[in-house]
Every structure is written in structure tokens, then in C-alpha cells.
Amino acid sequence: MSRGKYLIALAGQPNCGKSTVFNALTGAVQHVANYPGVTVDKLVGWYRYNGTKVEVVDLPGTYSLTSYSPEERVSRDFILGEEPSAAVNVMDASNLKRCLYLTFQLLEMEIPVVLNLNMMDVAQKAGHDIDINLLSQRLGIPVVPTTMKTGKGKKELMECIASLSGEGSNRRDHPARVDYGKLEPYIREIGEKLSSETALALHYPVRWLAIKLLEADSEAWRLIREHHRDDGGLLAFAEEKRTEFETLYDETPELHIAGRRYQAAADIARSCIKTGTADTSPLADKIDRFVCHRFLGPAILVGVIWLLYYLSIVQGYNLTNYTWPLLAKLRGAAEAVTPSPGFIDIPVLRSFTLWFVDSINALLNYVPIFFILFALIAVLEDSGYMPRMAFIMDRLLSRFGLHGQSTLPMVLGGVYVGGCAVPAVMSCKGIPDERSRFATILIIPMLNCLAKVPLYVLLVNIYFAAHKAWAMFFISTVSLLLVLPTAKILTLTVLKRKETAPFVMELPPYHLPTIRGVLQRAVERVWLFLRKITTIVAAVAVVLFVMLQFPGLDDKRQAHFEREKETAVAAFLDRIEGTAYADLIGRDNMMEFINYWNSYKSARLKGGGGAGLDRTFREKNPDFFSIVKRKGQDGTKAYLAAKKVVRERKKLLMQMRKERINRSYLGRIGKSIEPVTQWAGFNWRVNVALLSALAAKESSVATLGALYQSDERGQALEQRMAEGEKGFTSLHALALMLFMVLYPPCLATAIAVKLQAGSVKWMLFSMVYPMVLGLAVASAVFTLGSSLGLTGLQAMAGFYGLALAFTIFMGFFKTESTYT
Amino acid sequence: MVLEEMRPGSEGLVKKMSKGDKLGQRLMDMGFYPGLKFKVIRNAPLEDPMQVELEGYFITLRHEEARFVEVEPS
Numbered sequence: 054m055s056r057g058k059y060l061i062a063l064a065g066q067p068n069c070g071k072s073t074v075f076n077a078l079t080g081a082v083q084h085v086a087n088y089p090g091v092t093v094d095k096l097v098g099w100y101r102y103n104g105t106k107v108e109v110v111d112l113p114g115t116y117s118l119t120s121y122s123p124e125e126r127v128s129r130d131f132i133l134g135e136e137p138s139a140a141v142n143v144m145d146a147s148n149l150k151r152c153l154y155l156t157f158q159l160l161e162m163e164i165p166v167v168l169n170l171n172m173m174d175v176a177q178k179a180g181h182d183i184d185i186n187l188l189s190q191r192l193g194i195p196v197v198p199t200t201m202k203t204g205k206g207k208k209e210l211m212e213c214i215a216s217l218s219g220e221g222s223n224r225r226d227h228p229a230r231v232d233y234g235k236l237e238p239y240i241r242e243i244g245e246k247l248s249s250e251t252a253l254a255l256h257y258p259v260r261w262l263a264i265k266l267l268e269a270d271s272e273a274w275r276l277i278r279e280h281h282r283d284d285g286g287l288l289a290f291a292e293e294k295r296t297e298f299e300t301l302y303d304e305t306p307e308l309h310i311a312g313r314r315y316q317a318a319a320d321i322a323r324s325c326i327k328t329g330t331a332d333t334s335p336l337a338d339k340i341d342r343f344v345c346h347r348f349l350g351p352a353i354l355v356g357v358i359w360l361l362y363y364l365s366i367v368q369g370y371n372l373t374n375y376t377w378p379l380l381a382k383l384r385g386a387a388e389a390v391t392p393s394p395g396f397i398d399i400p401v402l403r404s405f406t407l408w409f410v411d412s413i414n415a416l417l418n419y420v421p422i423f424f425i426l427f428a429l430i431a432v433l434e435d436s437g438y439m440p441r442m443a444f445i446m447d448r449l450l451s452r453f454g455l456h457g458q459s460t461l462p463m464v465l466g467g468v469y470v471g472g473c474a475v476p477a478v479m480s481c482k483g484i485p486d487e488r489s490r491f492a493t494i495l496i497i498p499m500l501n502c503l504a505k506v507p508l509y510v511l512l513v514n515i516y517f518a519a520h521k522a523w524a525m526f527f528i529s530t531v532s533l534l535l536v537l538p539t540a541k542i543l544t545l546t547v548l549k550r551k552e553t554a555p556f557v558m559e560l561p562p563y564h565l566p567t568i569r570g571v572l573q574r575a576v577e578r579v580w581l582f583l584r585k586i587t588t589i590v591a592a593v594a595v596v597l598f599v600m601l602q603f604p605g606l607d608d609k610r611q612a613h614f615e616r617e618k619e620t621a622v623a624a625f626l627d628r629i630e631g632t633a634y635a636d637l638i639g640r641d642n643m644m645e646f647i648n649y650w651n652s653y654k655s656a657r658l659k660g661g662g663g664a665g666l667d668r669t670f671r672e673k674n675p676d677f678f679s680i681v682k683r684k685g686q687d688g689t690k691a692y693l694a695a696k697k698v699v700r701e702r703k704k705l706l707m708q709m710r711k712e713r714i715n716r717s718y719l720g721r722i723g724k725s726i727e728p729v730t731q732w733a734g735f736n737w738r739v740n741v742a743l744l745s746a747l748a749a750k751e752s753s754v755a756t757l758g759a760l761y762q763s764d765e766r767g768q769a770l771e772q773r774m775a776e777g778e779k780g781f782t783s784l785h786a787l788a789l790m791l792f793m794v795l796y797p798p799c800l801a802t803a804i805a806v807k808l809q810a811g812s813v814k815w816m817l818f819s820m821v822y823p824m825v826l827g828l829a830v831a832s833a834v835f836t837l838g839s840s841l842g843l844t845g846l847q848a849m850a851g852f853y854g855l856a857l858a859f860t861i862f863m864g865f866f867k868t869e870s871t872y873t
Numbered sequence: 874m875v876l877e878e879m880r881p882g883s884e885g886l887v888k889k890m891s892k893g894d895k896l897g898q899r900l901m902d903m904g905f906y907p908g909l910k911f912k913v914i915r916n917a918p919l920e921d922p923m924q925v926e927l928e929g930y931f932i933t934l935r936h937e938e939a940r941f942v943e944v945e946p947s
Contacts, residue, residue, distance in 0.1 A: 117902035121895065148930065151904050268898070305893025311901035315909075335929060338914070347918045444933050448919035451935075457922075555899045555938055556922060560931040872896060872937055 059107045059218040062132060065143035066155055067114035068437075068561040070171040070201060072570070074143050075111040077201045078211070085577055093127050093482075102211050107218075110137070118158045120272040122485055122554070129272070132162050133257060138218035139165045141210070146176035146183060146198070149326060153318035154311075156192070160228045163258040165217045168196040169210055174203075182327040191321050193228040231317045233264075235302060236309055239294050240264055246290060251281045266291040267298070267306040337437070337562045344438070350445050357438070358464050361429055366471045366503065369422035376421050380414045393648055397618045397705055405598055412594035415749055416587060416801065419473065422503075423582060426465065426476055428575035433461070435566035439483075440558055447556065452864045453537040454544025455496075456489035457556070463493070463536075466500035469529050474498050474798055475582065478805040485558075488551035492540045494809055495819050498798035499536050501529060504750035505793050511754055514771050516786035520846060527849050532794045534856035538863040539826070547818070589804050593748045600719040601745070606712055614709055621701040628694035632687035637676050647702065649677045650695055719744055733792060733831035734785040734839075738778075743792070749799050783845025788835040791852070795827030874946060876913075876925070876939035884912045885946040892941040903932055905942055 063078075065071040075083075079098025096111035112131060113124035120126050132140060140159055144152035149170075159166050168188070170176075176183065189196040195213050199206030233240060243263040248254045253262060257276070265273035266288075277287055298306050343349050387410045391403040433439050439461060447457030455463075459481075466477035477497045484490035509528050517524035606614070622643060629635050638646050653670055671678045679685075683692045714720050723740035730740055738757070746753035757774060775781075797820040798806060807816040838848040879885060887909040890897035904927050905911075914924040914931065922935040 116904075117898075119898060119902065121899055121902070150928070151930070154902075154904075299893075304889070305897070307898045308890055308893050308901060311898060312906055315901075315906035319908075337931060338926070341914070341924070341931070345915060345917070345924065350918050440933070444917050444922060444924065445919075447935070448917060448921040451921075555896045555934070557899055557903050557932060557934040557938060559903065560924060560933050562930075872892065872941065 057105065059105060059139075059214070060135065060137045061107060061109055061214055061218065062128075062135075062137040062140045063109060063111045063143060064128060064132075064140050064155070064159060065112075065114055066116050066145075066152055067559065068564075069114065069143050069145040069148070069152060071111065071114055071143040073201045074141070074169060074171055074199070074210075075109065076570075077204060077207050079109050085581070093123050095127075100211075102215050105215065107211075107214065110135075115155070116559075117155060118162075119268070120270050126272060129162075132159070132164055137164065139167060139214055141169050141214065142166050143169045143171050146170040146173050147179055147181055149181075149183070150315075150318045150322040153321060154314050157229075157231050157314050157317065160192075160194070160230065161258065161261045161264065163261065166194050166228065167210070167213050167217055168192065168194055170196060170198045171201055173198045173206075174200045180328055184325045184327075188321065188325040191229060191325065229317075229321075230260075231314050233310060233313050236267065236298060236306060236313075239267060239298055239306070243267065243291055243294060246287065250287065251277075253277070253280055256280075264310060267295055268310060269295060269307065335562065337560070340563055341441070341560070344441050345444060350441075354442060354445055357433075357442075358468070361426075361433075361464060362469070362471065365422055365426040365429060369425045372421040372425075373418055377418060380417055384410050384414060393644065395644060396622065396647070396702060397614055397709065399706070401602070404602070408598050409591065409594050412597075412748065413587060413591060415751055416590050417583075419503075420579060420583075422473070423476060424575055424579050426473070427578040428571050430461070430465075430476070430480060431571040431574040432566045434574075435564055435570060437561045437563045440560050443558070444560065451489075451556075453541045454489060454492050454548070455537075455540050456484050456486050456493065458484045459489060459493040462497055463500065466497040467502050468500060468533060471503045471506060472500055473504075474500070474502050474802040475805050476578075478798075478802055478809055479578075479582075481809055486552075486554045486556070488544060488548050488553050491548050491551055491810060491815070492544050494806055494815075495543055495822075496536045496540045498802055498806075498819065499532055499539065499795055499823060501532050501794070502750065502799075504799065505796070507751060507754040508793055509790055511757070511770065511774070512786040512790055515775050516781070516783040516845060523846075524849070527853060528790055528794065531791075531853060531856060534853070534860045535794060535830075537860050538856075541863045541866070589800055590748065593800050597719070597745060597748055600722075601714060601717050603717060606709065606716065610712060614705060617705055618702075621698055621705070624701075625694050625698040628697070629691050632690050634676065634680065634687060634691045638691075646677055646680075646695070647699060649674060650681060650699060653681050714741065730828070732836050733828055734788045734835040735792075735831075736778075739789060743796070746796065747800065749801070750793075750796065753793070784835060784838045784843065784848055785845075787838070787845045787848055787852075788831040791834060792827045792831040795823045795830060797821070797823045797827075874944055876911075876923075876942035876944050877936045879913045879939075879944065879946065881913050881915045881923075883946060884910065885944045886910055888943040888945050890941055891943050896938060896941060900934075900938070900942060904928075904930070905932075910947075911944075 063071055063075055075096065075098060079100050083096060083098030085094050085096055093113055098109045098111070100107050100109070110131065112128040115122070115125045115128055118125055118129050120129070131137075142152075142156050142159055144156070156166065156168060170183065170185070170188075173183075183198070185196050185198055195217065197206060197210045197213050199210055201207065240260060240263045243266055244259045247259050247262055253259075253276070262273060262276070266277070269292075274288060281287060295306055298304075298309075302309070344353055384407065387406050388403075391406045392400040394400065394403060433442075439458075442460045443457030445457075446460040450457060450459050462477045462480045462484075464472070465480055466472045466474050474497050477500070478494055481490055481494050481497070484493060509525070513521055513524045513528070622640065625643075626635075626639070629638065649670075656666055656670075667678075667682075670681070679688050680691045680695060683689045719741055720737070723737040723744060726740055727735075727737050730736075735743070742753045742756040745756040754770070757770065778785075797803075803816050803820055806819045807813060810816065810819070834848055834852055838845075843851065874885075875891075887905050887907055889907050890900055890905065909927055912926045914926050916923050917933075920936075922933050923939060924931055924933050925939075926932075
């Protein structure tokens with residue numbers, strides 16, 4: 054390590070106040086990255102001490118340093134690979150014994166360690182009197198007591214880090230090591246073999262590696278295989294020694310090792326702590342009496358979920374009323390800089406720019422919701438409530454191959470109506486059990502995200518108008534009945550070989566979250582979301598644009614529309630002939646006038662008019678202004694003529710758009726898959742709408758809007774669709790809604806899946822299987838329903854009953870126990 | 874006796890883990906070591922998992938996991 058910069062690692066068990074120490078040391082200078090290849094966050098921060106830059110890496114909180122979880126693995130790899138000049142072992146002063154268990158493992162890795170006894174105030178209040186000097190002496194490492202909440206002891210800690218990191222530092226040479234008793238000869242034997250036969254001793258502490266081999270640690274075995282040619286011999290030797298110990302002492306080496314570590318920890322704790330008053334029952338216990346109560350617990354859980362929905366979805370949505378105008382301004386600005394539209398030829402640059410901005414805006418519009426959601430998740434995480442949620446829900450969810458910790462992701466994804474799969478998938482990373490984590494990630498897109506709702510509402514309003522409440526209840530709850538059995542089936546099939554992990558977890562003490570911590574995390578996560586997702590959505594917007602826009606109209610139709618345009622323009626000019634405006638508006642400034650007209654109308658619609666608006670427009674063009682205001686007889690005449698030509702133009706543009714989609718690549722794909730989708734009752738128009746929803750599900754309704762354009766202005770889409778699809782019945786609608794429930798993840802979610810599952814393969818799987826399943830379910834319902842002559846409502850009831858029965862059946866269907 | 878059979882409210886001492894692999898090691902890492910005093914606090918609303926107190930902190934584990942913790946009731 055050079056003189057100019059130190060690298061130190063912060064290690065500690067969960068809930069020991071490590072992040073407080075990290076924040077106190079580094080202040081606001083920190084950033085989040087990912088450890089290579091895993092989804093574990095890597096927090097890095099800096100501070101200066103006596104002119105030297107100190108880089109602090111906050112390792113994830115772990116109880117131990119085995120290869121049990123990705124968190125433990127990255128912590129270990131960091132210490133061994135990056136060789137920080139010192140590790141600060143943060144521990145909860147009230148929980149010395151358990152924390153020392155980790156300390157011994159750090160010491161075995163032969164890196165300079167300073168022990169930071171944090172939360173001294175709490176320990177003192179609880180009556181623990183800790184002999185710091187004796188503790189330091191027994192461990193052979195410096196010990197610094199702190200109360201970082203108030204900044205007490207921070208200077209001493211920094212000083213200690215510097216003296217430990219600096220060259221010529223007074224490192225103590227003999228930190229304590231655990232005496233593994235009857236296992237010691239085995240450790241020595243393997244260690245000797247390691248030093249004499251391999252070069253590994255140059256890179257790794259020999260004693261540590263020998264212990265890991267005896268523990269049958271998978272990562273240590275991998276290390277040997279990678280670095281050592283004669284791996285077979287060495288590994289076979291280690292295995293032989295393991296079995297020898299096990300048969301001789303009727304105990305596996307790893308249990309013996311853990312036991313000895315605790316003995317050593319207990320021994321030190323006993324000699325260094327004088328506990329005055331007896332332990333009172335912890336606060337957590339009192340709160341848990343309510344939160345984990347048989348009846349109150351689930352009730353509180355429902356309340357918390359309701360509050361989460363209410364604050365983020367309902368209130369967040371209200372907030373978008375304030376943020377949307379900002380985005381609209383962005384669109385307006387984009388509109389202003391692109392070439393202005395012609396009568397029927399909209400420049401591609403213009404339509405592309407607007408399409409692009411709209412696609413991004415649709416996503417940015419969710420930022421307020423995400424911000425609140427992420428802040429609330431941070432509150433749940435910091436408060437200590439999350440593990441309680443898992444505690445209450447685990448039994449139910451584990452029956453379907455999920456995990457207690459799947460609760461939050463499912464709530465976020467939309468257990469009832471209105472979630473978002475992106476944060477939901479992102480929140481899956483805390484689930485330690487790989488199989489359940491994958492199952493959760495894969496089923497989340499089937500929950501009812503906010504963007505699916507517009508289509509439901511549209512279809513329910515048209516085809517289930519008499520039974521709206523029932524239809525909405527059906528669609529809100531049926532997703533859960535599809536999700537649970539699917540999760541179980543996935544667990545039993547494609548995920549069968551995925552690793553499982555024990556459920557055991559701590560129910561940590563309750564904490565009051567700090568505003569700073571919560572906001573910081575919310576901002577970080579929103580930023581991460583924007584950075585990772587927006588780029589992809591932008592790219593897909595481009596592709597979809599091309600697929601919807603090209604190849605465009607053929608020459609014959611183009612010529613036809615040109616003629617139509619000529620007629621409309623000529624008619625307009627004819628009508629204003631003889632008025633005072635005849636000389637003012639001609640073919641050359643026709644578009645200028647129409648654009649003026651449109652912008653006035655839309656400004657009126659947005660702002661509701663007013664004197665200020667009128668003044669701006671009068672200044673812009675007093676002549677045009679007198680037309681839009683119907684000034685005098687000539688003004689009224691010109692107004693009526695203008696109204697007519699604007700309507701004509703709109704009609705022409707709509708027709709052209711309709712024909713363009715019809716001829717577009719996406720339209721062709723929609724038609725080519727009609728033979729398959731007809732079993733589900735989808736015609737090509739529905740197919741196009743569904744295909745366009747791949748980027749974002751909101752698009753489905755927007756595309757339908759474009760497809761069912763009518764000549765009459767102001768007709769609601771409900772009416773237009775009902776008229777446009779005369780052959781559609783409520784059974785068609787039901788099949789379509791069920792397909793939408795099972796619809797593949799939108800692209801933003803797909804990217805999140807790729808990040809969390811760690812491979813493109815799983816991302817593709819997450820997109821293909823719901824499509825197949827959705828088509829199968831929709832086809833079965835539609836084909837069976839039609840042949841039985843069921844109405845949509847009857848089919849709905851029938852499907853619900855079957856889904857419920859199947860879910861219950863799958864719940865009782867026993868999986869083989871994880872442990873034998 | 875094993876931890877799985879202990880009723881809420883009862884106390885005991887951990888004797889040993891009867892499973893040495895990942896589960897046993899994880900249980901040890903989470904604080905179950907021979908000689909430790911514990912108290913079963915409660916079962917979850919749907920019976921599983923269970924909540925156990927070990928020296929001032931709380932651990933939850935499934936019954937199928939608690940089967941591998943040998944204990945001595947006190």
C-alpha cells in the first residue's frame with residue numbers, strides 16, 4: 054500500500070451499527086457499486102486523515118465468513134483479494150460473545166484488525182462494564198470503544214486505523230488464535246502439506262486455508278482446484294482427514310471448529326465483562342408480543358401493506374399530478390425544436406423525437422411513486438420489521454416453493470391491484486434461498502402491476518359493464534391463484550436443481566430509522582433504476598418505432614392522401630374567399646395558421662384560458678387571434694372554415710396512421726400469428742396491441758386507441774372499441790384479460806430480472822414461459838368457453854373455481870423435505 | 874430431545890447439532906452452540922416457523938430445521 058492512500062474494510066455482523074460507523078467516518082462521500090458477478094451492493098466511501106486519503110469499503114454484514122451466502126463470499130474475497138491495510142471489526146458492545154465469533158475468523162485471515170466496540174452507551178445502560186484494556190490484551194489487537202451515534206470515539210478510531218495502516222506501524226505480532234484442541238494436529242498436517250507442496254502459501258494464510266479445507270468449504274476447494282495442479286491428491290488428503298476426525302470424535306470438523314470459536318469467545322467475554330444489573334427483557338420482546346401475535350400479527354401485516362400501497366401508489370400517483378407538467382414541458386421543448394408538421398406529412402424526425410420522449414416520459418412519470426416506495430422499503434428494512442413479515446408469512450409461502458422473504462417483493466409487485474414489478478424484482482436479492490429467490494423473481498411479473506390496470510378497466514367497462522365490481526375483484530385476486538401454483542410448478546421442475554439454504558435468521562432489535570438514511574437509500578435506488586433501465590427502454594422505443602412506422606404507405610395510397618389534402622385545402626380557401634382573411638392566409642402560410650390554431654386550443658385545454666394566454670397569442674399573431682376568437686362576421690366565417698379543415702386534417706392523419714400500422718412490420722407479425730392466437734380469440738389488432746405492450750404495458754391501451762380510430766371526435770375508446778370489434782364478446786375479453794395477467798414482463802422488468810438472476814438465459818425464460826402459459830390459458834378458456842356456449846361471466850366464475858381448487862391442491866401437494 | 878419438540882415458553886440448553894453440513898454450520902453461525910441457554914418464545918401464526926431467544930437476541934427457524942438441534946430441557 055502506498056503512502057498516499059490506505060484501503061480499509063469495515064466488517065461486522067448484521068445490526069451491529071456498522072452503517073452508522075461507515076457514515077460517521079466517510080460523511081457524504083460514498084457511492085454504491087456491485088461486487089463483480091453478484092448482486093451484493095458494494096458501499097465505498099472516503100475520508101482524509103492527516104493528509105492521507107483513506108478509502109473505506111463497507112462489507113456486507115455477515116454472521117460468519119464461510120461460503121454460505123454471496124455476502125459472506127464477497128466479504129472474504131475482498132479481504133483476501135484486495136488486501137486492505139486494515140479491517141475495522143465493528144461490534145455491538147452489548148453482544149460481545151457472538152460478535153467475537155466473527156473476529157476470530159478475521160484474525161485467521163491474518164489481516165491487521167482493529168476492534169471497534171460500538172454502541173457503548175447502550176451497553177453501559179444495560180449494565181455491561183467492559184474492561185477495554187484486558188480485551189485488547191487478550192485478543193492481541195487494538196480495541197476502540199465508540200458511540201458513533203454521537204460521534205464519540207471517532208477521532209480515536211481514525212487515529213488507530215492510521216497507525217495500523219501506516220508503514221512501520223506498531224502492529225502487534227501475535228493476535229489471539231483459537232485453540233482448536235483435538236483438531237489442531239489435523240490443521241498442522243494439512244498446513245504442512247499446503248506449504249511444502251503448493252505455492253498457495255504465498256497468497257493465502259496457510260492456517261486459514263487448512264481450517265477451511267477441514268470445514269469442507271466449497272470456495273476453498275475451488276481455490277485449490279484453480280491454483281494447484283495436483284489438486285486430486287491434496288483434496289483427497291483433506292477429505293481423508295475430515296472423515297478420520299469425524300469417525301474418531303463423532304463430530305464434523307466444522308461443528309467442532311464453530312464450537313471452539315464460541316468457547317474462546319465465551320471465555321474472553323466472561324473475563325472482560327462485568328455485568329452489573331440483570332438483563333431486563335429487551336424492547337424487541339415487548340413489541341413482538343403484538344407484531345408476531347397469532348391474530349394481531351397478520352392484522353398488523355395487512356395494515357402495513359395497505360399503508361405501503363396507500364402512500365406510494367395512491368399518494369405517489371397524486372404527486373405525479375405535480376411532476377407530469379414538468380415532463381410535459383420537456384415534451385413541449387422537444388416539439389419546439391423539431392421540424393414543424395406539414396398538412397399530412399409529419400417529418401419522421403418529429404414523430405420519432407416525440408415517440409422517444411413519450412416513451413421515456415412514461416417511465417419517468419413513475420419516479421415519484423418509486424421514490425416513495427423505495428423510501429418506505431428503507432423504513433421497513435431499517436426498522437427491523439421485514440424479518441417479522443417473513444416470520445408470519447413463511448409457512449404459507451413455503452408451501453408453494455416461495456420463502457417468507459418473498460412477502461415484500463410480492464407486495465411491491467401488486468398482490469392486489471397496482472404494484473410495479475421493477476422494484477419488486479430488485480427487492481428479491483435479500484432472499485438467501487436461491488430456489489425460492491428464482492421462483493419469486495419469475496412469478497412477480499404475473500402480479501397486477503399498475504400498467505396492466507388500464508386494459509382491465511377498458512375491457513371491464515365494455516364487456517362486463519353490468520358486473521364491474523365482480524369483474525375487478527376477479528382480476529385482482531385471480532393473479533394470486535395463478536402465481537402460487539405456478540411458483541410451485543417451477544420449483545418442482547426448472548428450479549429443482551437450484552441450491553436451497555436454511556431459513557434460520559435473526560429477528561433483529563427494532564430501530565427507529567433515520568431520515569438521512571432513508572432518503573439516501575431512496576435517492577440511490579431511484580438513481581440506479583434510472584441509470585440501468587432508462588437506457589434499455591430508450592433502445593427498445595427506437596426498435597418499436599421502426600417496426601410500427603415502416604415500411605410506410607405505398608405510392609398509390611400516398612397519392613390518394615395528397616389528393617384528399619388538396620381538396621380539403623382548396624375547400625378551406627374557398628370558404629374564406631371574400632372575407633378579410635382571404636389575403637392573409639394562403640397555401641404558403643396555411644400550416645403556420647393550423648399550428649397556431651392547434652397550439653391555442655391545446656393551451657386552452659391545459660391552462661383553461663385566461664387573459665395572460667390571450668395576450669401571448671394576440672402578440673404572436675393578431676390576425677390569427679381574431680379568427681380563433683371569432684371576431685366579427687368575417688372572423689366567425691373563417692373560424693368555421695378553419696374548424697372544418699382542422700377536423701379534415703385530423704381525419705386524414707388518423708387514416709394514414711391506421712394504414713401505416715396495418716402495413717407495418719409489427720402489423721404483419723400480428724397478422725402472421727393470428728392462426729395461433731385465434732384459439733384465444735385474439736385478432737391481429739389485439740396481437741399488435743399486445744406486442745407493443747412488450748416495451749411497457751401501458752402501450753396496449755394506447756395502441757388500441759390508435760387502431761380503433763373513428764371519424765367522430767371525442768368518442769371514448771370504450772365506444773370505439775365496441776364498434777370496431779362487433780364480433781367481440783365478453784368471452785373474448787376474459788381471455789384477453791387472463792392473457793394480460795400472465796403477460797411477460799415489460800422490458801424494464803426483464804432487465805431487472807437479468808440483473809437479479811444474473812443471466813440473459815433466465816431473462817429470456819422469464820419472458821417466454823408466461824407467454825406460452827398465457828396463450829395456453831387464454832386459448833383453453835376461449836375455446837372451451839365457446840364450445841360450451843358460456844358467457845364471459847360464467848366462464849369467469851368457472852375459471853376462478855378451478856384456479857382456487859388447483860391452488861389448494863398444489864399447496865397440499867407435498868414436496869420432499871430439504872433435510873433428510 | 875430436539876428443539877422442534879419444545880413448546881413455547883420452555884427453556885433449555887443446546888447440546889449439539891445433529892447435522893454437520895450447511896445447516897449445522899449455519900445454525901452455529903447464527904449462535905446455536907453447545908452449552909447455550911435458550912428459550913422458545915412462540916410459534917408463528919401458522920405454527921411454523923418458531924422464534925427462539927438466545928442470550929438477548931432472537932432467532933427464527935423452521936421446525937424442520939429445529940429437528941437437528943439436540944437440546945436438554947431445563
